[in-house]
Amino acid sequence: MSIEVLDESGYGLDVSRTAALARFVLDRLRVHPLAELCVKAVDEATMAELNTRWMEKQGPTDVLAFPMDELRPGLVNEDPEEGVLGDLVLCPAVAVRQAETAGHSTQAELDLLVVHGILHLLGYDHATAEEHREMFGLQGELLDQWQGAATQAP
Numbered sequence: 154m155s156i157e158v159l160d161e162s163g164y165g166l167d168v169s170r171t172a173a174l175a176r177f178v179l180d181r182l183r184v185h186p187l188a189e190l191c192v193k194a195v196d197e198a199t200m201a202e203l204n205t206r207w208m209e210k211q212g213p214t215d216v217l218a219f220p221m222d223e224l225r226p227g228l229v230n231e232d233p234e235e236g237v238l239g240d241l242v243l244c245p246a247v248a249v250r251q252a253e254t255a256g257h258s259t260q261a262e263l264d265l266l267v268v269h270g271i272l273h274l275l276g277y278d279h280a281t282a283e284e285h286r287e288m289f290g291l292q293g294e295l296l297d298q299w300q301g302a303a304t305q306a307p
Contacts, residue, residue: 154179155189162194164245166263174264177302178271178295179238183227190238190274192267200244215251216266217242218273225276241270268295 156175160166171192179188195203200213207217222236243266245259252262272288279285 154184154186157189157191159191159193161199162196162243162245164194164249166194166243166245167260170260171263171267174267174299175271177299178268181295181298182271182275184224184238184275185227185232185235187235188224188238189236190241190271192241192243192270194243194245197244197246200242200247203242213244213247215244215247215262216270216273218270220274220276223276224274238271239274241267241274243267243270264299265292265296268292268299 154176156172156179158166158168158171158175160168171194175190175192179190197213200217201211203217204210204212204214207219208214218239218241220239222234222238224234224236224238227234243263245263248262248266249259252259255262269288269292272292277284277288277291279288
């Protein structure tokens with residue numbers, strides 16, 4: 154699996170942790186081992202520009218997902234599809250504010266955004282109540298599993 158993490162935000166994103174979390178999520182969702190993912194952290198001005206250009210919304214947002222080959226999670230006893238998953242763009246400055254509002258650490262917020270973005274790349278959405286339950290339920294499960302795995306690591 155090719156996972157590239159770039160920090161152009163000036164925040165000091167933990168690149169190794171972000172790559173490990175992305176790999177963890179993609180493994181859990183049975184994404185093809187040769188799939189490609191790029192995660193880039195950017196500053197607020199860059200994120201605002203991307204948000205305006207691609208989403209037609211004003212101001213910076215927390216995460217944007219740009220899927221490429223429309224890969225989906227693999228199924229048990231089925232070979233996953235090979236391809237380019239896509240690009241994920243994070244804005245740590247927005248994550249800092251959201252973490253304060255939510256009452257958890259900035260790292261917890263960044264972890265959440267990585268998982269959330271990957272789920273969007275894999276076709277999940279939260280436009281309807283049913284989609285919201287499914288996506289946020291899976292997001293919570295993956296984050297719980299990640300936290301459990303992190304506490305068990307040597």
